[in-house]
Amino acid sequence: MSEFDDINARGLVLVGCGRMGGAMLKGWLARGLEPGATTVIDPRIGEEWKGKGLRLNAPLPANPAVLVLAVKPQMMADALGELRELADTLVVSVAAGTTIASFEAAFPGAPIVRVMPNTPAAIGQGISALIGNEAASAAHLDLAESLMAAVGRVVRLDSESQMDAVTGLSGSGPAYVFHLIEAMAKAGESQGLPAALSLELARMTVAGAGALAIHADEDPAVLRENVTSPGGTTAAGLAVLMDAETGLPPLMARTVAAATRRGRELGKGGA
Numbered sequence: 001m002s003e004f005d006d007i008n009a010r011g012l013v014l015v016g017c018g019r020m021g022g023a024m025l026k027g028w029l030a031r032g033l034e035p036g037a038t039t040v041i042d043p044r045i046g047e048e049w050k051g052k053g054l055r056l057n058a059p060l061p062a063n064p065a066v067l068v069l070a071v072k073p074q075m076m077a078d079a080l081g082e083l084r085e086l087a088d089t090l091v092v093s094v095a096a097g098t099t100i101a102s103f104e105a106a107f108p109g110a111p112i113v114r115v116m117p118n119t120p121a122a123i124g125q126g127i128s129a130l131i132g133n134e135a136a137s138a139a140h141l142d143l144a145e146s147l148m149a150a151v152g153r154v155v156r157l158d159s160e161s162q163m164d165a166v167t168g169l170s171g172s173g174p175a176y177v178f179h180l181i182e183a184m185a186k187a188g189e190s191q192g193l194p195a196a197l198s199l200e201l202a203r204m205t206v207a208g209a210g211a212l213a214i215h216a217d218e219d220p221a222v223l224r225e226n227v228t229s230p231g232g233t234t235a236a237g238l239a240v241l242m243d244a245e246t247g248l249p250p251l252m253a254r255t256v257a258a259a260t261r262r263g264r265e266l267g268k269g270g271a
């Protein structure tokens, strides 16, 4: 028994195979999704997906288990317009902003699950938050959860109103962390290190600290204190980074707030 048994029997349709759709597809194929059971709809399908046995831009199966929508929110209306009605299919959207209500208008009566994943899904290290509509049964939610659990961890939300903040935190978050790596590498260069060495030190520091944050029993605050010798180098660095006015906390608060706000705008049809 695998989480893909029903999906492999009935089919999965992925609409939009770009950065996020592609990341999930990579993870699903690695964990048991059969290429022949997978229909990918994307007008500009990347070369990497050809020759793998996927059904590329092929007619939709009669009654797929799941329809995954992974196009940009701004393209969603066009993409939905191209889909015919589906009989008994779970609709899963990963689009930022786009509300469950807007999908209910497109798929009346259908079970709909809104998910916010992130791109580490490509290596099975994602985190996804999900919430379903009234028509989504416990079995539908379990199906969506098992699909996303195949590419990382899954949390369920209490309310759709949490989804924009989730998007601003963990959906967009990998980009913040990649930028942290870039910024640390640049800072090392400024202190005289060669670029390649600085990048390697920054990349492994973030990766190692992230892994430790998951595997250690202690909270991140304790792990931070473990690095910080009284009167030492870390304390000097953190005095800058943790400054309540000019440090990371207010900057991160503004960053997540801006992303959350943008999610809300997209939900209202913002271009």
Ligand SMILES: NC(=O)C1=CN([C@@H]2O[C@H](COP(=O)(O)OP(=O)(O)OC[C@H]3O[C@@H](n4cnc5c(N)ncnc54)[C@H](OP(=O)(O)O)[C@@H]3O)[C@@H](O)[C@H]2O)C=CC1
Binding pocket: 015, 016, 017, 018, 019, 020, 021, 022, 041, 042, 043, 044, 070, 071, 072, 073, 075, 078, 079, 080, 082, 094, 095, 096, 097, 116, 117, 118, 119, 171, 172
């Ligand atoms: N990237 C991320 O980290 C995350 C993205 N998301 C969400 O995932 C969704 C996709 O984002 P992302 O992968 O970054 O975007 P991309 O632009 O990389 O991927 C979207 C893909 O959909 C294709 N497409 C456009 N119109 C249609 C259509 N009518 N039918 C089928 N495919 C179509 C695009 O083709 P073309 O390029 O030709 O337009 C593109 O290949 C968004 O809604 C986003 O909010 C959610 C979490 C994280």
Ligand SMILES: O=C(O)[C@@H]1CCC=N1
Binding pocket: 096, 167, 171, 172
């Ligand atoms: O930037 C975006 O809008 C999407 C949603 C979360 C991550 N990428």
